[in-house]
Amino acid sequence: MMIGITLAVGFAAWAWARGAAQNSELNFGNAVGTNINYLKENFEVVYVNFSSSATQSATVWIYNNGNTTVYIKQIWISNVTSSFSQTFTNLNSTKTSQFNCYCLQVHSQTVASITLSLTSPTVFASGVVYQFKALGVYGNTNTFQQTR
């Protein structure tokens, strides 16, 4: 009976220790994975063109200079004094279920573009410096400034 109790307690202790270790490994692995994804998410906003015919529209070009596909989940437009800003999250007609967003997909080593229109009646005014900030799903941001 003593042997049985000893074995039972021993197995219980082992099971607890193994579970705790697995939990810790999982958390550490997740943290590492997040960091790696963050490091591999590389992109640049390379140019912005204000439409000459539609003063509320601008086309943004984004280049993926990394080795994995980049998902842009948000583009934020403001003037440099931040007295005006609009946020765009509907960057694709198809939902990216992996990240639960309507992300702009930019494949590795390619340039993707998207045309954004400010909510009426706001327009891009001449002589004003605007800031375009793109946010990747892993938290990287890249900012481009352009004067209309």
Added chain:
Amino acid sequence: MLFSVGFGYFYTTSQDQQILQNAQRQNSNFLGQKNQENLYVLANLGSDASLTFSVNNTGIATVLVGYFITDQTGNVVQYKTGTSTNPSSCSASSASTIPCALNAGSSATIDPSPSITYTLGGYYTIRVLTERGTTIVGTYPTQQLSENSLNTFVASGLGSLEMIFSSFSFYNYSSTGSPNWTVNLTSAQNAAITPFNKPIVLSAQVTNDDPSGGTIIVSSHTNLWTFLSCGSGCGQQAYLSFYVMNVGSGGNITSTTYGSYVPIQIPYGATKTIYFGSNCDLSTSSCSYSYQSINDAVSEHDVFMIFSGTMVSANNATLYSQNLPYSATFTSDNIASYSESPTTCGNGSSTSFSLKLTNSKWTPSGDGINQVVVQASTFNPPLVQPLPPAGWTVSVSSGTITWNAISSTYYILPGSTLSFSWGGTAPVVNSGTQFTFVSAATWSAGTILSQPIVTGCYVG
């Protein structure tokens, strides 16, 4: 238990750490390689006036993955992008197709397709993108200094704006008073000599040579100011500021009240004429446009341009300021303008010159030009010269020709012009040489009684 749990735990975490370190190393290598990219863009015109450009790689090998060509309004005229996977090699001798691989020390020639025909006065900016995300900027027409000299200048603290000395001019007003302040753009004169105590507008051309390719936005605090060095005792001088303003194509001043000034953009590589005339900063609430004048003294003044505004580069926007110790101007009551023809002379040939002299309208009404002297000993002028203008005499002594008005009736009055003819023989030279004639005009009255009117002729 220790072995089965502890070993598993430490093995797993060490594997994770290795993977993370590899990713960090790759990222660090990538950034290091990006920093080693060094390219520049040169744009030019083909035989059919179409825009082409070449990319010269002075850094490590890279792949050109895109370009954007914009016109002077900032609109994208044309762009091309591609993936850098398995690109062909760029070519310097024939048109390259984007994307293409550009080795270290190589060049790529790119002919935009469809072609972009350059029209006079147009201005194009070319941005080329590399596989590592570096953007290189070039312009056509280019007004930049070479990269090396530019970096030297910037490093020495001169700043991104370059001044063009020969463009320093002044104007009068064709209309004054709100709301019709108008600059008489056709009245432009070299501002090496400026009128004393008269309402004037000054202008200068400025080129943006910022090495990061940034655009400079000129704010209303920008001004050109004149300073008289200790004219009446140091510390007593006026700081006469001519503030920046907006001038329309017809000369109309469009910024005359508080808040009406529209910031002037100077894109990278662009040269713009900046007008200075307001006596107050148009961003101050009490400012209502009024003219400025150099009214402290008739004397030599230092001239400075103080630029204030914003510098906007591809990934940053910062406040910008720069002090250009621009030039100098001599403020005078009497001002003359002049020209002489011809300006080229045959080697050893007999030449007849015509000197046209104008007493400007800036000169006070009572001050007439009564004497003109041309020192032309190198051309050995004969004693007998062409007939002088009516009411004037001419004499020659030791190669110096002197014209004198017989009486005040024949003085060259403000706003009037008189032509003086003279002749001489060009010297014989072995190689082309510029000969100058140190000359002067003299007034009958005023504070400044004489002005140099140096002319010359190129013999060759």
